[in-house]
Amino acid sequence: MSCQRKDNVKLVIIPVGASSATLFIILIALATWWSLRRRKQAxxxxxxxxxxxxxxxxxxxxxxxxxxxxxxxxxxxxxxxxxxxxxxxxxxxxxxxxxxxxxxxxxxxxxxxxxxxxxxxxxxxxxxxxxxxxxxxxxxxxxxANGNLQQRLSGRSSQTYRNAPILSWEDRLRIGVDVGQG
Missing domain, CATH: 3.30.200.20 (Phosphorylase Kinase; domain 1)
Structure with a gap:
């Protein structure tokens, strides 16, 4: 009887597992389709x-x-x-x-x-x-007027902006954090 019970369990587990996997794949496909559709509309x-x-x-x-x-x-x-x-x-x-x-x-x-x-x-x-x-x-x-952010943060100003004041490390860090938050 125990062998028969194991066979019955297998007969139930296999279809349930396959159904669950199929449902999971369908849900992923729908979520992907919905996400792409929203991006396209945006x-x-x-x-x-x-x-x-x-x-x-x-x-x-x-x-x-x-x-x-x-x-x-x-x-x-x-x-x-x-x-x-x-x-x-x-x-x-x-x-x-x-x-x-x-x-x-x-x-x-x-x-x-x-x-x-x-x-x-x-x-x-x-x-x-x-x-x-x-x-x-x-x-x-x-x-x-004082150059781009890269020039200002690096301290390397081009010839055009050589009179621009050099930023302190504190100012550079504050700008970096502000831009990251923006």
Whole structure:
């Protein structure tokens, strides 16, 4: 009788185990599908429309005028080249233009726009506006006159910013912690 009982237990355990495993796999697949769907919606046309309602749109011809035909280069990165510009006599901006050879594209451009709409911190530059005209995509930021964060934190200022005061280690640490919290 004990052998028969073991066989009955096996006959019950195997189907229950298989059913549980199948249910678990289905739940994981549904959770993955739901997560991907939410991400896709977050970076879809809604992000573009909400930014266009809140942010300032610049035409490509305005960007050309603001940067004086991309005359002064401030730096280069994975997104493209950053240029110096003037909105008016008193407002300077940094204009980051998406390069055609950039590893990043429209999705990353929209993700950065959406992020910058939400994140505001005293140690982060503010977004002034954007340009999204066909192949010409760019972001306009407030201009940081004393160089970028890397130059300021490392103490290595470029020739342009050599008169900028050197930050103390306490200030560097505070900025690092603030940016991390932001």
């Amino acid at each position: 970076f879809g046309d809604d992000a573009k429309l909400s930014f266009e309602l809140k942010g300032r749109h610049f035409t490509y011809s305005e960007v050309l005028r603001i940067t004086d035909n991309f005359k002064r280069v401030l730096g280069r990165g994975g997104f493209g080249t950053v240029y110096h510009g003037n909105l008016d006599d008193s407002t300077q901006v940094a204009v980051k233009m998406l390069s055609s050879s950039s590893r990043q594209g429209y999705k990353e451009f929209m993700a950065e726009l959406k992020l910058l709409m939400k994140v505001h911190h005293r140690n982060l530059t503010n977004l002034v506006g954007y340009c999204n005209e066909g192949a010409h995509m760019g972001l306009l930021y407030e201009y940081m």
